[in-house]
Amino acid sequence: MPTLFPLLSLSLLLLSLPSSSAFEYSDALHKSILFFEGQRSGKLPPTQRLQWRGNSGLSDGSSANVDLVGGYYDGGDNVKFGLPMAFTITMLAWSVIEFGDRMAGEKDYAAAAVRWGSDYLLKAATVSPNALYVQVADPNADHRCWERPEDMDTPRNIYKVTNQNPGSDVAAETAAALAAASIVFQHSDPSYSSRLLQTAKKVFDFADRFRGSYSDSLSSVVCPFYCSYSGYQDELLWGAAWLQRASGNATYMSYIKSNGHVLGAEDDDFSFSWDDKRVGTKVLLSKAFLEQKVAGLQLYKVHTDNYICSLVPGSSGFQAQYTPGGLLYRETGSNLQYVTSTAFLLLTYSKYLSSSGGYTNCGSTTVSASTLISLAKKQVDYILGENPAKISYMVGFGGKYPLHVHHRGSSIPSTRALPGHISCNDGFQYLHSSSPNPNVLVGAIVGGPDSSDGFADDRANYQQSEPSTYINAPMVGALAFFAGAATA
Numbered sequence: 001m002p003t004l005f006p007l008l009s010l011s012l013l014l015l016s017l018p019s020s021s022a023f024e025y026s027d028a029l030h031k032s033i034l035f036f037e038g039q040r041s042g043k044l045p046p047t048q049r050l051q052w053r054g055n056s057g058l059s060d061g062s063s064a065n066v067d068l069v070g071g072y073y074d075g076g077d078n079v080k081f082g083l084p085m086a087f088t089i090t091m092l093a094w095s096v097i098e099f100g101d102r103m104a105g106e107k108d109y110a111a112a113a114v115r116w117g118s119d120y121l122l123k124a125a126t127v128s129p130n131a132l133y134v135q136v137a138d139p140n141a142d143h144r145c146w147e148r149p150e151d152m153d154t155p156r157n158i159y160k161v162t163n164q165n166p167g168s169d170v171a172a173e174t175a176a177a178l179a180a181a182s183i184v185f186q187h188s189d190p191s192y193s194s195r196l197l198q199t200a201k202k203v204f205d206f207a208d209r210f211r212g213s214y215s216d217s218l219s220s221v222v223c224p225f226y227c228s229y230s231g232y233q234d235e236l237l238w239g240a241a242w243l244q245r246a247s248g249n250a251t252y253m254s255y256i257k258s259n260g261h262v263l264g265a266e267d268d269d270f271s272f273s274w275d276d277k278r279v280g281t282k283v284l285l286s287k288a289f290l291e292q293k294v295a296g297l298q299l300y301k302v303h304t305d306n307y308i309c310s311l312v313p314g315s316s317g318f319q320a321q322y323t324p325g326g327l328l329y330r331e332t333g334s335n336l337q338y339v340t341s342t343a344f345l346l347l348t349y350s351k352y353l354s355s356s357g358g359y360t361n362c363g364s365t366t367v368s369a370s371t372l373i374s375l376a377k378k379q380v381d382y383i384l385g386e387n388p389a390k391i392s393y394m395v396g397f398g399g400k401y402p403l404h405v406h407h408r409g410s411s412i413p414s415t416r417a418l419p420g421h422i423s424c425n426d427g428f429q430y431l432h433s434s435s436p437n438p439n440v441l442v443g444a445i446v447g448g449p450d451s452s453d454g455f456a457d458d459r460a461n462y463q464q465s466e467p468s469t470y471i472n473a474p475m476v477g478a479l480a481f482f483a484g485a486a487t488a
């Protein structure tokens with residue numbers, strides 16, 4: 001560029017660049033948050049912007065005389081799964097906590113998306129003593145139908161963990177979500193925030209005292225859907241780390257110090273997701289070491305640095321897989337969940353490094369905060385369209401995006417367009433139709449391409465074309481980072 005425009009100063013050059021050469025990160029941020037309105041269960045508020053959705057699941061919980069109305073559907077079905085929902089809320093809240101000051105007018109919408117989830121988790125944790133409700137609907141029955149949530153007539157069974165049938169994984173993740181949400185509302189709604197924090201403490205205590213995996217207690221309805229493959233130790237530490245950050249109570253720091261060994265260093269495969277919380281916990285705890293030099297926490301920076309090095313091609317410790325087009329690749333199914341969570345952790349860690357003057361060493365290579373930002377930007381830009389297929393993996397963003405999203409509500413004409421009841425089996429014609437989805441699920445990020453950057457845009461290929469709340473949640477923070485930087 002300088003040789004082409006020798007007379008222009010750098011700032012003039014930047015001003016003269018056509019806007020199409022950079023992504024509209026603020027538009028992507030706006031859409032990434034709007035997506036959560038499409039996943040809402042319960043009675044929609046007057047402020048609902050995504051107009052093709054209607055009320056659903058209005059009697060959830062009534063079979064046991066409890067109120068479990070609200071919350072989010074995880075993806076393209078109509079089940080409310082507690083573990084991924086709680087993880088989604090933790091990550092949405094973390095996005096607001098770290099990057100809310102870069103969200104401008106979107107911050108209130110992001111907080112509303114957190115609250116839609118935290119309101120539900122509060123109910124699930126408090127409607128009956130010594131129990132946490134962790135799921136609504138039998139997923140096997142739900143998956144045998146292709147129905148709009150508004151028409152749903154499949155069994156809305158409810159499932160709970162108790163001291164007799166424990167679920168420390170789902171309970172500790174719920175505690176993490178409530179604690180993280182309490183930070184989001186600390187100033188804007190102090191009484192709500194303190195209710196969230198008090199409930200988080202109780203739920204964490206319940207998770208820690210009655211130990212076991214919900215995959216054992218509720219095997220047939222949570223596995224294989226959201227089986228806790230990583231066990232519950234990772235969630236206990238993650239929950240304690242969030243309670244420590246939200247409350248500042250020394251009890252949680254000593255809990256972390258005496259149980260931290262379970263996070264593992266040698267065998268961590270660095271797959272931060274709704275199941276495995278280890279890397280996220282390491283990044284979260286490295287903040288206290290970097291910024292406040294809390295004794296005994298240096299280990300977490302060392303572990304986080306190992307994670308960072310695993311992502312940097314050419315450095316010692318490199319072990320990640322990238323597609324030829326440059327996308328981080330871990331799994332056939334819903335791969336973009338790992339991409340968005342990694343981008344978020346890179347940006348969050350870059351923030352902690354910047355605020356403390358720290359850096360990462362990978363053998364003889366020094367990795368600075370700005371390197372982490374470029375790594376994250378490459379992944380975010382790939383998702384938004386800078387990829388071999390020249391497609392945006394965010395629905396409704398850019399000129400070309402997935403049209404056959406694996407999502408019941410989006411693929412069947414809305415109740416406004418087609419008011420009659422469409423029953424379980426009658427919906428399948430829409431799953432199998434080659435037409436684009438009639439309702440655009442704006443902002444949804446789908447599972448994404450395969451290991452050679454190929455993408456089918458096929459509704460039957462749920463591994464590539466299904467969106468989920470936990471793909472989007474960390475992307476909200478990553479997009480805020482770049483949106484804020486663009487307007488700063």
Ligand SMILES: *[C@@H]1O[C@H](CO)[C@@H](O)[C@H](O)[C@H]1NC(C)=O
Nearest residue numbers: 201202205247249250251252
């Ligand atoms: C810290 O948390 C513990 C466990 O919940 C509680 O017993 C204690 O009172 C708390 N301390 C403060 C200062 O709030």
